[in-house]
Amino acid sequence: MPIPVEDASGFQGSADRWLSPSSIEELAANLAEANRLEIPVTPSGAGTGITGGRCPNGGWVVSLEKLTRLEVHPGFAVSGAGTLLKDVHAAASNSGQFYPPDPTEWTSSIGGNIATNASGSRSFRYGSTRRHLRSLTAVFMDGSVRTFRRGEPLDFPFEPVPAPATTKNTAGYALHEGATWIDLLAGSEGTLAIVAEAELALLPQPKELLSGVVFFPDDQSALAAVDAWRLTPQLNMLEYMDAPSLDFLRGPYSNEIPKQARACLMIEQELDSLPGDPVDEWVNRLESAGALEDSWFGESARDRERFRAFRHTLPELVNAKVRANGFQKLSSDFAVPLEANARMLAFYRESLAAAFPGRFTIYGHIGDAHVHVNILSASAEDFEHGKEWMELAARTAVSLHGTVSAEHGLGKRKRHFLPLMFDEHQIRNMYEVKRRLDAKCLLSRDTLFPDLLVVD
Ligand SMILES: Cc1cc2nc3c(=O)[nH]c(=O)nc-3n(C[C@H](O)[C@H](O)[C@H](O)COP(=O)(O)OP(=O)(O)OC[C@H]3O[C@@H](n4cnc5c(N)ncnc54)[C@H](O)[C@@H]3O)c2cc1C
Numbered sequence: 001m002p003i004p005v006e007d008a009s010g011f012q013g014s015a016d017r018w019l020s021p022s023s024i025e026e027l028a029a030n031l032a033e034a035n036r037l038e039i040p041v042t043p044s045g046a047g048t049g050i051t052g053g054r055c056p057n058g059g060w061v062v063s064l065e066k067l068t069r070l071e072v073h074p075g076f077a078v079s080g081a082g083t084l085l086k087d088v089h090a091a092a093s094n095s096g097q098f099y100p101p102d103p104t105e106w107t108s109s110i111g112g113n114i115a116t117n118a119s120g121s122r123s124f125r126y127g128s129t130r131r132h133l134r135s136l137t138a139v140f141m142d143g144s145v146r147t148f149r150r151g152e153p154l155d156f157p158f159e160p161v162p163a164p165a166t167t168k169n170t171a172g173y174a175l176h177e178g179a180t181w182i183d184l185l186a187g188s189e190g191t192l193a194i195v196a197e198a199e200l201a202l203l204p205q206p207k208e209l210l211s212g213v214v215f216f217p218d219d220q221s222a223l224a225a226v227d228a229w230r231l232t233p234q235l236n237m238l239e240y241m242d243a244p245s246l247d248f249l250r251g252p253y254s255n256e257i258p259k260q261a262r263a264c265l266m267i268e269q270e271l272d273s274l275p276g277d278p279v280d281e282w283v284n285r286l287e288s289a290g291a292l293e294d295s296w297f298g299e300s301a302r303d304r305e306r307f308r309a310f311r312h313t314l315p316e317l318v319n320a321k322v323r324a325n326g327f328q329k330l331s332s333d334f335a336v337p338l339e340a341n342a343r344m345l346a347f348y349r350e351s352l353a354a355a356f357p358g359r360f361t362i363y364g365h366i367g368d369a370h371v372h373v374n375i376l377s378a379s380a381e382d383f384e385h386g387k388e389w390m391e392l393a394a395r396t397a398v399s400l401h402g403t404v405s406a407e408h409g410l411g412k413r414k415r416h417f418l419p420l421m422f423d424e425h426q427i428r429n430m431y432e433v434k435r436r437l438d439a440k441c442l443l444s445r446d447t448l449f450p451d452l453l454v455v456d
Contacts, residue, residue, distance in 0.1 A: 005055045006321065008048045008105075009329040011413055013055025013347070015042070022066045024145060024196045025138065030196065032143025039142070040445045043190040044111025046084060050329055051411025053115070053189050053447050066110045067196060072097070077200045081111025088200065097202040100126035103407070104312050111195045115407040117170040117187030121237040121311070122268070124367035128168050128407065130186035132201045138185055138193035141438045145196070148181035156436060159429045161422065162245045164403040165337040167368045171405040171421055171446070173430045184433070189409045191444040192437045208271035209236075210278060211304045215261035216294040219243070222263035223345065225289040226366050229267070230338075232285075234274060238367030239266040239311065245363040248317045253310065258294045265366075266311060268304070286358055304306055318361055318374050327377040328413070330386040331395055335370035336402035347396050348373055355389055370406045394420050415450050 002014035016039075021027040034041045040059030047054060054061070067080035070087060072095045079088055086106035092099045101113060101119035112118070114136065119128035126132070137147045146415045161175040173192075174183040185193060216222040219242065226238060241249075243262040250257055271278050279297075286295060296307065322329050336344045345362075348371070356375055359382065364371040371394065375384035394404045394417045404410070406418035418427060431449060435441065 002058075003061070005044070005061060006047070007050065007052055008411065009050040010323055011052030011055050011328060011411075013042075013052065013057055013412075015056050015061040016058055017060045018063060020063045020066050024067070024139065027062065027067070027194065027196055028139050028143045028145050030060075030062055031139055034442060035141045035143065035440065035449070038440055038442065040442045042444055042447075043111070043115070045082070045109035045115070045192045046404035048108040049112060049116065049408070049411065050265060050331065051407055051409050052413045053444065054112075055412065057446055059117075059442075059445070062194060064194070064196070066111060067111075069197065076202055078197065079110045079200055080197050081109060081114075081195045084108070085110060085113060092202050093205060095202075096205050098168075098205045099130055099132065099200055099202055101129045104400050110198060110200070114186050114198060115188065115190045115197045116407065119168050119365070119368075119407040120364060121239050121266070123168055123407075124238050124365065125234075125236045125427050128170070130174075132181060133182050134199040134201050135188060135201075136182055136185055136195060137197040139196050140193045141440065141443050148185070150180070150182055152181050154179055154181060154184060155455065161426045161429055164335075164421070165401040166335040166337055166370070166403050166406065167338070168370060168406045169408055170404040170409050171403050172288055172418060172427070173433060175430065175433065187409070187442060189411065189448050189450050191434055193443070206270040206272050208299060209270055209304065210267075210269045210282070210297065210299055211307050212267045212282065212298075213296040213307050213310060214265045214267065214286060215258050215295050216263045216265070216290065217260050217292060219263045221290040222265055223342070225265060225285075225291065226341075228289060229285065229286035230267075230367060232267075232269065234270040235267060235367075236270060237266060237268040239364065240264070240366035240371060241266075241314065241363040242361060244358070245314055245361045248361065249310065249314055251317065252313060256296075258292050258333060261292060266307060271299075294419040298391055314361075314363060315372075318376070320378055322374070325377060327383045330375040330377060330383065330390060331407045332373040332390060333370075333408040334393060334397035334402055335368060335406035336397050336400045338369050341366070344369065344397065344400060344402070345371070348393070351389065351392070355385065360374055365406075366404070369402075377386075382435055391417075391420075410448050412446050415446070415448055418448065418450055
C-alpha cells in the first residue's frame, strides 16, 4: 500500500516504504541496499518544508526522526539530523549559549535546516545555517559515510557556478570558486547525500536583548524606516508585515494591534556593550520615522517569546487559510540585492494590487531584501493565474541579480525556476556533481532539477 507523505505546503507524494534508521550505520546500510536494488530514496526531516522536497513519487522515504543525539559543549553542539531546532535552542540556552539560525518554524529538524540552508529572521545579522556548521557527517547513496570539517575543500574537479548578489541564497548548488564540502552539502536539498549529524557552532548568549514590534500608520513610513534603521548597531532582526498581514493577525490579536496600524516592523537588538542609552535612541528613531506610539517593546525573554509567537502566528494563519480554500500554498521566496529592495517591492505591490486585489500578503525578512508574497487563491483560475505571477516575479528577481530561492529551496514545487536563474551549461555542471556523488541518480528524485535534465 502506498504511504501518503505531505509537507507543510500541502504538497502530496507517496512512498512504497518508510524507513527510520536508529543509527548512522543503519542509515548507511539502508542507502547501500537501495542503491543495489536501484530504488529511489527521499530523505525526510520534520515535514515543515514548503516546496514538496520530502514528498516522493514512489520509492523509499528515509526518515531521520530517530537520529536525535544532542550534546552541548562550550562553543558547539553535536546534533543528530532528526533533532528538532527548538531542542537545540533550549539546550544551548540552558548552557548560557545560543544557536543563531532562527527559521520561524522551530519544529523543523536540524537535518532539514541544513538541507535547505534555512535562515529566517536573525539571518539579518548572523547569516544562514551554512555559516554555523563546524562539521557535517553525510551518508552517500553507495553507503559510504564521510565527516567534513569546516573549510575542507571539494576534492574533485568542478566548473564554478556564479552566485547571486544577495545576502542569502539556496537555489542550486553552491559551486563558487573555492567551494567547500559544507558549502556544497548545505542547501543541496538532500539531492547529494543524507545529512546524519552535524557539529553546530554556538555563541555566548547575549545578556541583554531589546525586542520591538513597531507599528506604522502607512507603508511608506515603514519602508523608509527599513532604510534608516538598517545600519543600527547590533541589530539582529529587521522584519516586515504589510496591512493585509496585520489584518490576518487582528483575528487573534484584535485588542492589541493598534487600530491605525497599516504596516509593522519587528526588530531585535543586542544591547551588550552598546554605548549610550539604546532605549532613548529607539524613542528618537520611532519619532522621526512617524511610528505609532502604542508600538510594543520589551527586554525580557517572555516579551521575546510573545513577539515571536506573534510573528509565527502569521504564516500559520496564512497556511491555514490557503488549505481551507483548498489550494496548495502559492508563496514566493525571492531575494534581491539590498539596493534593489525598493524596486522589487514596488513591482510586488503594483502587480499584485492589479491582479489579486485583497488576496495577497507580503511579509518577511525585509532587512535581507527578502519578503514572502502569499497569494490567497479564491478559485482554480486564481491559482493558475497565481502560478503565472510567481514566474513573472521570479524573472523580475533574477533580472535584478536576485535569487529564485533565498531559504526554502526549490524542492518539487519550484524546480522549474532553476533555469530562470542558471543557464543550461551551469545546470549541467551541477548535475555532473550530482552524478558523481549519486551515480544512479536515486536520491531525492524530482527535487531541484527540472525534467529537462533527467538524462539517461
Ligand atoms: C510556518 C512556517 C514558517 C517557516 N519559516 C521559515 C523561515 O523563516 N526560514 C526558513 O528558512 N524556512 C522556514 N520555513 C520552512 C521550513 O521550516 C524549513 O525549510 C526547514 O528547514 C525544513 O526542515 P524539516 O526538518 O521540516 O524538513 P522537511 O520538510 O522534512 O524536508 C525539507 C527538505 O530537506 C530534505 N531533508 C530533510 N532532512 C534531510 C537530511 N537529514 N538530509 C538531507 N536532506 C534532508 C528533504 O528531502 C526536503 O527536500 C517555514 C515553514 C513553516 C511551515
